[in-house]
Amino acid sequence: MPELDLRLGIDVGGTNTDAVIMDRQDRLLAKAKVAGTEDVTGGIDQAIARVLAAPGVEPGRVSHVMLGTTHATNAILERRKLGRVALVRIGSPATHAVRPLFGWPQDLREALSAGEVIIGGGIEFDGRELAPFDPEALARFLGEVSSRADAVAVSCVFSPVSARHELRAQEIVRRELGDIHISLSHQIGSVGLLERENATALNAALVGVAREVTTAVHQALQRHGLKATTFFAQNDGTLMALDYALQYPVLTIGSGPANSIRGAGFLTGLSDAVVLDIGGTSSDVGVLTGGFPRESSQGVEIGGVRTNFRMPDLVTVAIGGGTVVHHEGDRLRLGPESVGYRITGEALVFGGKTLTLSDAAIACARASFGSHRVPPRLQGLAEGAMKQCDEVLAEAIDRVKTSRSDCPLIVVGGGSVLLPDRVPGISEIHRPENFDVANAIGATLASVSGRVDRIAQLGAGSREDTLAKVCEEARQQAVLAGASPGSVDIVEVEEIPLAYLTTPAVRLRVKAVGALEA
């Protein structure tokens, strides 16, 4: 029986699928980069085949497969493959002053919504009922949207205090619509109704995308005879088990950047730097602080929508190697769409007909690859495109910096060549070896976490009892996500007292982290 000492890291981007094999000492034994194919399976399959074929790698030694994917992020950014979501908010007569999806970009709202409703119900901060739950209104709404909804998202005022109205809604959705996916907000986000509701709606819309990816992974593993346990990378740079990821695909958003930030740190040996990951479709800028991604202290925006995840503090822009350069008369516009994995067929330098940012970079002598030259008549356009690209990236970099002083930048990802050699506000640019697989490497470095964010009344029990209970919940979440029970530690406890109330209440945020179950 071979020793189980290898980890397979896979990063599925919009453009390429990367794979790496790491050993127990975190040495890189093999890496592969494969252009994606129309079906996700193809890319994952080929990438796995290539790394398993490397000398010294036996499939039987692989104990874990860690998958990071930007599918969810790209689906939202490009408004593609999103499921239609029936959005139920429980909280009437409160909350009508800001309706569900108010303030969303119109195109995303149209792509995602099968209908929205605010029904009677909701919880008060102290656990009392805000208003009676209205099952009839819910059933009526479900009847109206049943023909067009792929999933249901349920949010409820103060569901982090008590989930009982969301759970009742779940029963009614089951009864009325059967086996449809249901996302409940108390399982997804934290305090802050609109942000939690937004995240829940996005989660429900992404379930189809997640199923596609998990099926692809299952098939690929089977084909290669791998019996390894599969984990998905999530937004804080930690991992979650496959079943868990299927239920909470929105948590994979931000995992790519989290992994690339950790991977970039690992590859350069730096522990503090700005990290820019340029992919084929989008670029993420984040910050490495003490070896981990800096988390946003406030809600993050995903595709123009406010959510309240604690995620890597990122700025994402629709700039990548495959980004299409449009020219209408004198006007130049970058993306937001990308030729993605079809770059090897559609980009000019590969004999295609589409001017992409990769073509522009080559025309401006920042890179040299491909089989064809960019026609000289497009030189002006290419230079204009790179100038615009430089501006977008420089602004994104500036936005994540926390001070005006210069700092180092690590650039990783397949589209790294887009970045010029000088960037305002940056002291030095690191382009590490294996920069192209930083994501996949980062995925293999991760541990497993669980989080709880609750409002608790301190009147009844003692503060210590309440805190102990919430910590235990976080530990259980980590174990559910795939951590080995004995290894779980509480790594973060934050207590925020609620102001302007005469009965003491406190918001508790607890994070537990554990090692992967062997």
Next chain:
Amino acid sequence: MGLLMARQAVSDYGPVQLLDVDELEPDDLIAPCGSVGAPTVSIEKIENGQEGGRLRRRLEEIWGRPVKALMSSEIGGSNGLMPIVWAAPLGLPVVDADCIGRAFPELQHSTLELAGISPTPGVMTDERGNLVEFRTQSGIWLERLARAATVAFGGSSSSSEYILSAGQAKAAAVLGSVSLAIQIGTIVGSAAEDPVQTLVRELPAERLVTGKVVDVERRTTEGFVRGSAVVEGLGADRGRTIRLEIQNENLVALEDGQVLASVPDLITVLDSDSAHAIATERLRYGQRVTVIGFACAPIWRTPAGLGLAGPRAFGYDFDYLPVEARADARA
């Protein structure tokens, strides 16, 4: 949240007219209004949107004449926007003024209290349609009872008190504060070269320190968040340590035991890059901030104003000096 509510109200009902108090007849009735409660509750239990209509109907029954305009009870924070949320569906104008010229923790911290305007009858309602009418002996009693009712309502409520005429408002309210808020928003939003510097110049304000938040300590007592934050200087301010004393708002800024600024002047923590204000509950370790201090409305600097909201009113044992005078003394 106030901004989202105001945007939805304006998109549903059209823009709200902003009036100078002079554009009203002296006898016209103005209803100062706002939300009372915990910020954490207001980000969960959003208002219904019709609370203002209910407050207005009851006020008109009590006074026997129409409410001609709404006015913010407190320009600081989302209460600066609540009158817009309520005025839009009612088709009422909003007066370019408020009752504090900043934010303060309690209802009686009002320039209208200083002017001797009666806080009651005041009315308070919730999203369900419950309505409480207060007839109290003083602003302090109103604060006590309104706070208790707010907790019973579930931690947030909508209220209107210190009802007054346009003539009284002209003498007693902080005039032009909505315009000033719009001006500050324009500076911060216009992405000027250095929005913090522009703000310091235009307000004008004293720059107390530019640095990094290195410690935040908070605890809840008697319904208020009390605590402190420590900012360590960076760049030209390296080596300096400024401590902010907090009771929901920033009350005092101290350096080596010396007072740099205190209530009732405004002490505001800004994001050093964007100049966005960082509310006390959002202060976190590592934030790069600039702390500024600037003048409160003149009425707060009178003996009566200091009696209500000066340092001693918040339990500090030192006398008030205007923030600009303290800066001049140091220079």
